[in-house]
Amino acid sequence: MFRSIPRVxxxxxxxxxxxxxxxxxxxxxxxxxxxxSYSSRNxxxxxxxxxxxxxxxxxxxxNNICKxxxxxxxxxxxxxQSKPISVSVTPTKxxxxxxxxxxxxxxxxxxxxxxxxxxxxxxxTKQRLVDTFKIPEDLESTSVFPxxxxxxxxxxxxxxxxxxxxWLRRHSYDPQFVDTEPFLHxxxxxxxxxxxxxxxxxxxxxxxxxxxxxxxLLNIDQxxxxxxxxxxxxxxxxxxxxxxxxxxxxTHYGGFWDFTPxxxxxxxxxxxxxxxxxxxxxxxxxPSGLQMFHLIEFNGTGGSSLLVDGFWAARRLKMTFxxxxxxxxxIRIPAHSAGDHGILIEPTPNAYPILNYDPLTxxxxxxxxxxxxxSTLNHLTSNEVEAFYDALRKWxxxxxDKENEYWVNLEPGRVLIFNNWRILHGRAEFTGHRRLIxxxxxxxxxxxxxxxxxxxxxxxxEMI
Numbered sequence: 249m250f251r252s253i254p255r256v257x258x259x260x261x262x263x264x265x266x267x268x269x270x271x272x273x274x275x276x277x278x279x280x281x282x283x284x285s286y287s288s289r290n291x292x293x294x295x296x297x298x299x300x301x302x303x304x305x306x307x308x309x310x311n312n313i314c315k316x317x318x319x320x321x322x323x324x325x326x327x328x329q330s331k332p333i334s335v336s337v338t339p340t341k342x343x344x345x346x347x348x349x350x351x352x353x354x355x356x357x358x359x360x361x362x363x364x365x366x367x368x369x370x371x372x373t374k375q376r377l378v379d380t381f382k383i384p385e386d387l388e389s390t391s392v393f394p395x396x397x398x399x400x401x402x403x404x405x406x407x408x409x410x411x412x413x414x415w416l417r418r419h420s421y422d423p424q425f426v427d428t429e430p431f432l433h434x435x436x437x438x439x440x441x442x443x444x445x446x447x448x449x450x451x452x453x454x455x456x457x458x459x460x461x462x463x464x465l466l467n468i469d470q471x472x473x474x475x476x477x478x479x480x481x482x483x484x485x486x487x488x489x490x491x492x493x494x495x496x497x498x499t500h501y502g503g504f505w506d507f508t509p510x511x512x513x514x515x516x517x518x519x520x521x522x523x524x525x526x527x528x529x530x531x532x533x534x535p536s537g538l539q540m541f542h543l544i545e546f547n548g549t550g551g552s553s554l555l556v557d558g559f560w561a562a563r564r565l566k567m568t569f570x571x572x573x574x575x576x577x578x579i580r581i582p583a584h585s586a587g588d589h590g591i592l593i594e595p596t597p598n599a600y601p602i603l604n605y606d607p608l609t610x611x612x613x614x615x616x617x618x619x620x621x622x623s624t625l626n627h628l629t630s631n632e633v634e635a636f637y638d639a640l641r642k643w644x645x646x647x648x649d650k651e652n653e654y655w656v657n658l659e660p661g662r663v664l665i666f667n668n669w670r671i672l673h674g675r676a677e678f679t680g681h682r683r684l685i686x687x688x689x690x691x692x693x694x695x696x697x698x699x700x701x702x703x704x705x706x707x708x709x710e711m712i
Contacts, residue, residue: 333413335399337389342401344416352420356387359401362419363409364709374712415710433470437560439652446656447471451478451663454492461492462701468538469698472557473666481544481660486685489663490540494693497536499529500591506685516620520679525556525647525672526618528688530583533595535616537691539673540665541684543658548680553664555654556672558615561646562603572639577603579636581616582623594623602643614669617643647672658684 334345342359344352360383363369368378384405391402398412417425447467453460454476467474479489487504490496496503509520516523529535541553566573580599586592604614619640628636646652655676658664666673669691700708 333394335392335394337392339388342389342392342399344399346417350423350425352416353422354416354420356389356403357383357385358421359409359411360387360403360405360407362411363407364411364415365409367407368409374709412710418710433466435472435559436470437563438471438557438654439560440650440654442471442557442654443656446475446654447473448475448477451476451480451489454489458701461697465493465694465698465701468665468667468694472559472670473555473664476663476665477661479542479661479663481542483544483685486540486542486544486663487687490687490689493538493697494689497688497690499532499536499688500585500588500593504685504687506683508681508683520677520682522677523554523673523675524619525554525653525674526620527558527615527672528618528668530581530600530616530618530621531585531593531595534691535614536668536688537694538665538689539668540663540686540689541658542660542663542686543682543684544660545681545683546659548678548682550676551657551678551682552655552676553658554672554674554676555656555666556647556652556674558617558670558672559612561643561652561672562612562615564646564652565643569639569642571635572642573603575632575635575639576643577601577605579628579632579639582625582627583616583618583621584623585621599623599627615672617672619644 332347336343336345340356342354342356344354346352361378361380363378368376370377386404388404389401390404393400393402398410399416400408400410402408447470449460449464449467454464464474464476476489479486483504483506487496490504507518509518527535528539562573565576578601580597580601582594582599584592584594600616602615602617603612604616605611606613625633625636656664668688699711703711
C-alpha cells in the first residue's frame with residue numbers, strides 16, 4: 249500500500265554526458281521549470297556557465313540548448329532549479345520520483361544500513377558504525393519529511409536518518425543510473441595518427457601545482473599515456489615525479505628500477521632484442537596499473553619505443569570479428585614469470601582472459617596480453633583450441649597494423665608514463681649502451697590520486 253508524501257521543490261544537480269544527451273534524446277517535461285543552467289568544460293579545463301530561462305514550457309530538449317557546445321564539452325553538469333520531487337512509501341520501500349521522470353526505489357533496510365548520521369557513520373575514518381545485523385527485518389518508515397536538499401526519515405526502530413537528494417540520485421540501484429564523474433573526459437581512443445599531437449605536459453607544471461598534476465592525471469585517464477617534458481635526466485628527479493602520483497610498487501624486479509641490457513633479471517626486457525606489443529605483469533593477479541620510462545643514456549642505434557592503444561584494438565576486433573572478440577573475452581589464458589632463480593609467479597586464479605570487461609557496466613577495463621609470458625594451454629577443449637588460435641591471429645594482425653602502431657624515440661628529459669591496463673608497449677632491437685630508469689605504480693593508487701585531485705571533501709562524501 250502506497251502513502252504519498254507532499255512534493256518538495258529542490259535544487260539538485262544531475263551530471264550527464266553529451267553522448268547520453270544525443271543517444272537518449274533526454275527530455276525534461278513539465279511547466280515547473282523556471283530556469284536551467286549548465287556548465288561546460290573547455291579545452292583548458294575551465295568551466296563556463298550559461299543560463300537559459302524557461303517560461304511555461306511543456307517540454308525541453310537539452311539537445312537543442314547544448315548542441316553548439318557538444319563537440320567541445322564531453323561532460324555537462326546540468327543544474328535544474330525549482331524542481332518538484334515527489335516521495336511515496338510502501339511497507340518495505342521509499343520511492344522517489346525525480347523531476348526528469350525517473351523513479352528510484354530504495355528498500356527500508358538498505359536506507360537504514362546506509363544511514364550517514366554520526367551514530368551510524370564515522371565522519372573521520374569514513375567507515376560504517378551501524379550494526380547491520382541489529383536492523384529489524386520488518387523495519388518500516390513511520391514518517392518521511394522531504395526538504396529542499398534532502399529527505400528525513402523516521403524509522404520504526406526509533407532511529408532518524410537524513411539523506412541528501414544528490415547522494416540518493418548517485419547511488420540509486422533500482423534503477424541504476426550512469427555513474428558519471430564530471431571531471432573526467434570520455435576515453436579518447438587513438439591509432440598511429442596520435443603522433444601528430446601526443447598528450448604532453450611540462451615537468452615544472454606537474455611538480456609545481458595541483459592544477460598541473462591534475463592535468464597530467466587526466467591525460468593519462470583520457471589517452472592512456474602522457475609525456476612529461478623537461479624532466480632532469482637523473483634518478484632522483486624521475487623517482488620524485490613517479491611519487492607525485494603514489495608510492496612505487498615493489499616487484500621481483502625491485503622498486504624504482506635502473507637497468508641496461510645485461511640480463512640482470514630473467515626477462516627479455518633486459519636484453520637488446522626487439523619486443524612485440526604487450527602489457528606487463530600478466531602473471532600477476534593484480535598487474536601494475538601505470539608504468540614509467542625515462543631513457544637517460546643512449547649511445548647506439550635502434551631502440552624506438554612502440555605504443556598501441558589496446559582499447560582501440562579491441563574495438564576494431566569486436567567490429568570486424570565479433571566471434572574472435574568473444575573468444576578473447578571469455579577463454580582464460582595462463583601466464584607465468586620464472587626466469588629468475590627461486591621465482592615462479594602465476595596469477596590466482598590460474599588464468600584470465602586477454603580482454604576483461606566490467607560485469608556491471610560491460611565496459612572494457614583491462615588488457616592482459618603478453619604472448620611471451622603465456623603458459624601451457626592444457627585446459628582448453630578441442631573446439632576452444634581452434635577458436636583461440638584463430639582469434640589470436642586476428643588480434644595480432646590488428647596490433648601489427650601500421651595504422652595502429654605509434655613509434656616514438658625516447659630521449660633524456662622526456663618521461664613516458666602509460667596505463668599498463670590499456671596501452672600495449674614494445675621496442676625495436678637496438679645496439680650500443682642504453683640505460684632506462686622507471687617504475688611501476690598501482691592502479692588503485694593512481695585512481696585515488698586522480699579523484700582526490702579533482703574532488704572536494706564534500707564531493708568525496710557523496711561518492712561513498
